Amino acid sequence: MEKLLWDTKKYNYKSVNEDKECDVLIVGGGITGVSLAYYLKDYNEKVILIERNKIGGATTMRSTAKLTHLQQDIALKIYKSYGFFKSKEYIDAQVDATFEIVNIIKKNHIRCNLEKNTSFLYINNKKYVDKLRDLYELYDKFGYKPYYCKIPNVNCYLSFAVDNSYVFHPLLYINGLLSCLKNSNVSIYEKTSMINYFKINKKFVVMLDNGYKITCKHLVFANHYLPFVFPYLLPFRNYLETSNVTVSKSNNLFYNAINLDKDDESIRFFKDYKINVSNSKKLSNNSILYNKDFSWNNYDLMTFHGLPLIGRIRRDENIYIASGFNTWGMTNSNIAARIISSLIVNKENKLCKVFNSRYKFSLYAFIRFIKYNIIQIVNYISSYFKRSDEAKIIYVDGKRCGVYIDKSGKKHTVSITCPHMKCSLQFNNVKKTWDCPCHGSEFDVDGNLLRGPSVKCIKKSISNE
Ligand SMILES: Cc1cc2nc3c(=O)[nH]c(=O)nc-3n(C[C@H](O)[C@H](O)[C@H](O)COP(=O)(O)OP(=O)(O)OC[C@H]3O[C@@H](n4cnc5c(N)ncnc54)[C@H](O)[C@@H]3O)c2cc1C
Ligand code: FES
Structure with missing residues (x-):
């Protein structure tokens, strides 16, 4: 089992229990989503942040939190992809974000x-x-x-x-930001997961796992990894x-x-x-x-070029992404929060010229992309043949299922096809989870979704007597 160091939580939030409407919906309550809410608190926009599990409880809680x-x-990767000035702009932005975070901490006595x-x-x-x-x-x-x-x-x-x-300490920092959001225009909900969205008349309707929906003008994906195959084949x-x-x-x-x-x-x-x-x-x-x-x-x-993906997903559409932090999300989440809040309130921000969600073609990045995807194809195929000591693979009605028998002898049977993009899940003997080798979705032995781009659980396929 994991033993986490940063497991400190100050606030508990309810889940959404009715249909809602807002100006900005932030999906994901890690450091990125909470930082964005912090920057939007000074404007008149009505903001809702939804978190699938608990605030800060996914990647942020597992970070080593160096600023x-x-x-x-990274500087060399960006230099090889886009040259000296882009690389310098990126590193300058990291320095600036570090000081910005230090200032927030000092100003709010966090x-x-x-x-x-x-x-x-x-x-x-x-x-x-x-x-x-x-x-x-x-x-x-x-x-x-x-x-x-x-x-x-x-x-x-x-x-x-x-x-x-x-x-x-990343969670104490998040707790501090959350304290600043009390009595503000930001409402926060936990145990609330987005499962899909569609667009009607310039507004986005976001469907939640409990059947309710949230309608918003601006939709921000701060959920670490876009769940969808489209747009632009992110996985x-x-x-x-x-x-x-x-x-x-x-x-x-x-x-x-x-x-x-x-x-x-x-x-x-x-x-x-x-x-x-x-x-x-x-x-x-x-x-x-x-x-x-x-x-x-x-x-x-x-990302193959080393730059994070921050900004509008499609030009002229109020839908935004903040991801691809290359294991440097403490500073990049701050940069993302400042860029996206500026785009939402229509304020000039020089960082918008540096960061993007789609960068121009780079040969260096393309070669890395090809090499990686060859390895991915091999992984994809080999995931079908990997075996675990503690879980068995069986076929039920022609479908691959995994069976884990716990210490009390109880069988836990689930489908082991990942709902995201159909990779075959592998049993993690240490954590007792079913993990996806392709994009990291994780499920417990009963098929409940724990982490990752998947928005669905893996169904129990047969009775578990
Ligand atoms: C080993 C390791 C060490 C690291 N160390 C550092 C470091 O020293 N310095 C540094 O700068 N960075 C570091 N990082 C990177 C940093 O931790 C991450 O980039 C950062 O935490 C990402 O934050 P996030 O808010 O984008 O994602 P997350 O913290 O994962 O937050 C996303 C949230 O969205 C929620 N969510 C997902 N899907 C949905 C949905 N459909 N509906 C509602 N909510 C949803 C999730 O539950 C999650 O809480 C490290 C990363 C790793 C892997
Ligand atoms: S196929 Fe993408 S997370 Fe499993």
Whole structure:
């Protein structure tokens, strides 16, 4: 079972229990949705935010919450995709968002364990020296004064650092933003899931899982991953990165460090804990992971060019997306909130020229896209043949079903075809969930939807005596 470190919740909200109408509907109550609600509170728009489970309880609660502009090799990916100026604009925006978040915390007296620290980027393997040096040079040219120096208590081949980073507690930050929304124009609902939407006369009608509907002028998808195959085939154009996070006792050292050799490996400290992230291509079977003080796994939506997807989905339509944060959603959620709130209230914002939901063609990104999708096709096919020690695959009326037998001997039988795009689900022996290898939807043993782009549960296919 996962043991989460940031599991702190201050507020409970009711679910929607009647049809509603509003100016802006925000779907998703992670850091992105709540940040957007925070920026919209100063305007006259009537805002509703709906959250499928509990506020902050999905990706945000599983983040390591570093606020830094030294974001692994993102600057290099953007440089290779769109050149120096775009890369600089992106990093400048991250610095700006960090200061903006720090200002919000100070202005509203939010107690969220904010600490200033130094960010390191390091390599263990000599073969990545050129890549590290390229990144050093880029940060130097951007004007952020990187310096080569050793990381306290870490043996590595080479590392450099930049100053002015921060770390915080993501759920305490969200709690602080929610406190600012009391008695405002924003209404928040939990245990309320959007299952579909359609457009009637310039308004959007959003259908909820409990049969009610919300009509709105502006519809914002802050739900981490668009559930739909359309528009523009989002699941094929982006990919998921899954990481394991483990937490063990340690003295607090005031730095965070990111490994460049391996995708998404990092260290940060929180009080008397050290938080380690390691990349995991496997979704399950890592028992060592679950013997730590706290541990969990998490995923984020990645883009091939390195830029997040923020803004209107289609030009001239009031429907917006904030996703593809490439594991840097603490700062990018703030950027998304400022851009989307500006678009909604028709206010100029220079960030709108930097970020987009559809960037122009890039050869570098296209080559990464082709390579990734070849791997995806192999994964898709092999997911049909993967077996688990704890769950059996059976056929009921020609349909593939999974059977898990719990400790009391009770059978839990579900369809194991993912409702999102029909990938075959795999049983996660550690978490006792059915996980989708394609885009990360997760279901419990009885088929209830826990996370992911799917909006449907997986049905029990036969009786479970
Ligand atoms: C291991 C790891 C470490 C990370 N560390 C960092 C870090 O150090 N710094 C950093 O900047 N970023 C980090 N990130 C990235 C960051 O955590 C995420 O980008 C960010 O939390 C995404 O927030 P979100 O609000 O967009 O998504 P979420 O927190 O997932 O929120 C989306 C919400 O939408 C809800 N939802 C989904 N579908 C529906 C629906 N149909 N109806 C209603 N609600 C719905 C979900 O329940 C969820 O609560 C890390 C990511 C990973 C994987
Ligand atoms: S096919 Fe996309 S989440 Fe399962």
